[in-house]
Amino acid sequence: MAVPREAIRNRVFELMGVSDSRPLRITTNPEIHRILKPKEGAFDEPGARNAAVRSFDYPLTQAGDLSRLPIEFQNEWFSRKEIDEILFHDPKILRLERKTGAPGFLNLIRDAREHALLLRSGKAYSEEWKTLPPEHIQKGVVAKAGEVPTKANEFNAERVAAELVGQADRGVRPVLFDVGTGGGGTLLPIIQRIAKQNPETLKRLKIAFLDVMPAGVEHVKKELAKLGVGEEQMVPMVLNFMDLAGVEGFEATLEQGEKAARNDALKELEKLRGKVTVITSGAAVHHVSDVTPMFAAFNRLLSRDGKVIMWDWGHHRTQAPQLRLSEMHRAVEGVTEGIAPKQRDTVVAMANTWMSLLGYSRHAQEKVLKKMQEYERKGKPFDFQKLLATSRVQLESFKTARLNRAYNEQSPVALFHEGHRPPILYKDAMQRAGLVVEHVKYPLVTRQTKPTDTENLLYFIEARKK
Numbered sequence: 001m002a003v004p005r006e007a008i009r010n011r012v013f014e015l016m017g018v019s020d021s022r023p024l025r026i027t028t029n030p031e032i033h034r035i036l037k038p039k040e041g042a043f044d045e046p047g048a049r050n051a052a053v054r055s056f057d058y059p060l061t062q063a064g065d066l067s068r069l070p071i072e073f074q075n076e077w078f079s080r081k082e083i084d085e086i087l088f089h090d091p092k093i094l095r096l097e098r099k100t101g102a103p104g105f106l107n108l109i110r111d112a113r114e115h116a117l118l119l120r121s122g123k124a125y126s127e128e129w130k131t132l133p134p135e136h137i138q139k140g141v142v143a144k145a146g147e148v149p150t151k152a153n154e155f156n157a158e159r160v161a162a163e164l165v166g167q168a169d170r171g172v173r174p175v176l177f178d179v180g181t182g183g184g185g186t187l188l189p190i191i192q193r194i195a196k197q198n199p200e201t202l203k204r205l206k207i208a209f210l211d212v213m214p215a216g217v218e219h220v221k222k223e224l225a226k227l228g229v230g231e232e233q234m235v236p237m238v239l240n241f242m243d244l245a246g247v248e249g250f251e252a253t254l255e256q257g258e259k260a261a262r263n264d265a266l267k268e269l270e271k272l273r274g275k276v277t278v279i280t281s282g283a284a285v286h287h288v289s290d291v292t293p294m295f296a297a298f299n300r301l302l303s304r305d306g307k308v309i310m311w312d313w314g315h316h317r318t319q320a321p322q323l324r325l326s327e328m329h330r331a332v333e334g335v336t337e338g339i340a341p342k343q344r345d346t347v348v349a350m351a352n353t354w355m356s357l358l359g360y361s362r363h364a365q366e367k368v369l370k371k372m373q374e375y376e377r378k379g380k381p382f383d384f385q386k387l388l389a390t391s392r393v394q395l396e397s398f399k400t401a402r403l404n405r406a407y408n409e410q411s412p413v414a415l416f417h418e419g420h421r422p423p424i425l426y427k428d429a430m431q432r433a434g435l436v437v438e439h440v441k442y443p444l445v446t447r448q449t450k451p452t453d454t455e456n457l458l459y460f461i462e463a464r465k466k
C-alpha cells in the first residue's frame, strides 16, 4: 500500500501545534508542548495574565519556545528523540503504520517533525508579539527604532547607500530589500543618507521592506514618505520569515485576517525574484531557527550582481547550558577582516547588554560581571541565563516586583532564549545556500574596545550571488 505521506505529515503537524492558528499551548500535544515550552506560564498570575511580561515593551522576557533557538544549538536544550517517542506512539500514527507497514515510515515522521519545528518557530514568534498590547509595541518598539544600536545601523547605512549609489551610477536600477524592518532602525538611516547626498538615486530607488509586525511596516511607510519616497517606490510586506523562506504550510498557522495580507505580500515578493540589487538586514535574521532556507530565498531574490549587506548580534554560545570562559580565549571564528573579539569577550558583552535591556542597576551589573570573572579564574563552568536571572543583586534591581517573583519562583532557565549565532554559522549557511561570502568583520571593534562593550557583538557580512 502506498505510504500516506500527507496523512502522516498532517498528524505530525497537529501534534506539534502547527496545523491551526490557535495558541500553541492549546494546539500542541501537551507532552510535546512541555518539552518545547517548559516555562509556559512562568509569568502568569491569576487574574493578570502576562501582566509581568507586559511591563516590558519588547518580548524579551518571554518564556521562550525552544523551537526558536538556532537549529545548531537546539539539541542541547530539548531531545528530538523524546518528541519522536511521543509521535511514534500516537494512536493515529500507529494505525497509519499498521495499515502500510511501509519501510521508511520512521523517516517520514522525522522529516515531518523537522518541518513542523521550523513552522513552530515562526508561529511561536508571532504569538509572542501578539501578547504585547499595541500601545507598548508603538511606544517601546516602533517609536524607538534605531536607538539600539545606532552605531551598527549607521555603519550599515554607509555601506548600503554607497552600493546603491554605485549601482545607479552604473545604470542599474537599484532595488533595496530590508528584511525584518521593525520600526525602520536599519532602513531609515540608509534612505536619509541617500536623500541627502544623492537625491537622483533616491528617485530611481525601489524599496521593499518586510516584517511580521504590521505597526512597524505602517510606521516605515510614513517615515519614508516624509523623506520624499513615493508610494509607487515602496513594496511593504507584512510577512513572516517562514513565508519569505518558502517554508511550506505556514498559512495554516495564520488567523483569517492575516491570510489576505499574506497572499498580497507573497505576490509582491514573487515579483521581486531576481530583481533585488541589495538585501539588507539589521539584528533580525537571528530570529530564524534555520537560516539556510532563508539565505536560499535571498539568493533567489537577488539580481545577477546583487549583494547582501547585513549585520547581526553574535556571541559565543551563551545559549549553551554550561559555559567555561577560561576555555574561550580564542578569537571568534570566520572573521575575514579587522579585529575579531575573543569568544569570552562576546559572552561578557552579551551579559552586559542583557542586563541593560532588563534594567539592572549599574551596581548589579558589576556584581554579575565579577562573578563571571571568578568562574573564569577558577576554570569553573556556569549557566549564563541562570547566573543573570538568579543573582541576588538582580532581585534588588529588577523593574517590577512581579517580575522578580516570576524569576524567583520558577527555574529561570530558558526565560529569554533569543538565538544569536557567531558569524561562522551564517557564513556556512550562506555558502550552503549558494551565496559567495565576501567579508565578515566586526568593524566597530578597535584596540580600545573593552570586553564589556556591545561593539564586540556586532558583526557585518557581505555576500553576493554566485
Ligand SMILES: C[S@@+](CC[C@H](N)C(=O)[O-])C[C@H]1O[C@@H](n2cnc3c(N)ncnc32)[C@H](O)[C@@H]1O
Pocket (backbone or CB within 6 Å): 122, 125, 126, 145, 146, 153, 180, 181, 182, 183, 184, 185, 186, 187, 210, 211, 212, 213, 216, 239, 240, 241, 242, 281, 282, 283, 284, 287, 288
Ligand atoms: C531587533 S528588530 C530589528 C529591527 C530593525 N532592523 C532595527 O535595526 O531597528 C528584529 C525585527 O525582526 C522581526 N522578526 C522577527 N522574527 C520574525 C519573523 N519570524 N517574521 C518576520 N519578522 C520577524 C521583528 O518583528 C523585529 O521587527
